[in-house]
Amino acid sequence: MEKVALNTLWLACLLLPYLAVVVRNSFKSNVQTSVRVTLAIGAGWGLLLGYVFAADAVNRSLASTQEQIDALNNDDGAKFAFAFVFGWVVPAIVAGAAWLLHAVVVPKLRAKSSNNRLVATGVSVAPSSNVGVPAPQPERWECMLHKNV
Numbered sequence: 001m002e003k004v005a006l007n008t009l010w011l012a013c014l015l016l017p018y019l020a021v022v023v024r025n026s027f028k029s030n031v032q033t034s035v036r037v038t039l040a041i042g043a044g045w046g047l048l049l050g051y052v053f054a055a056d057a058v059n060r061s062l063a064s065t066q067e068q069i070d071a072l073n074n075d076d077g078a079k080f081a082f083a084f085v086f087g088w089v090v091p092a093i094v095a096g097a098a099w100l101l102h103a104v105v106v107p108k109l110r111a112k113s114s115n116n117r118l119v120a121t122g123v124s125v126a127p128s129s130n131v132g133v134p135a136p137q138p139e140r141w142e143c144m145l146h147k148n149v
Helices: 002-022 030-062 066-073 078-086 089-114 138-148
Strands: 118-120 123-125
Touching (some): 002 030
Antiparallel strands (some): 118 123
16 A cells, blocks of 8 residues: 555656646746746655655555664655755656647647648648649539539
8 A cells, every 4th residue: 555655746746747737738838837847846756755765654554574674764855855955856857748749849749730721822722632733613513513414
């Protein structure tokens, strides 16, 4: 059960920065997006610190002998120091990748998909037809039908 809780907390550490940057963000204002990224990094850092403390609490609860408890107490605290000093790096990478993905890559993909219907000199080209061949106008279809009858 402890592993499920720790894995859920770790997953939240990774998802929260992404969701904080992306949800309801139009990416039109760089100032607003940078504030969101900064808050996402802070929230991810806080969750990472919570993960470290929760993992330590689980280790202490699983320690069954006095020697194991003493080993945890005599630890140099490197995992806590690392989380405090470098805990912002993973959320920063996730938030920065989310910003880059949704501000640069997604608009280019949308621009490519919106070019399915080209308009040149007032004549629309159907998406399934060859490029440069104008789509037949409805009046032409009616004329063709009447001539064939």
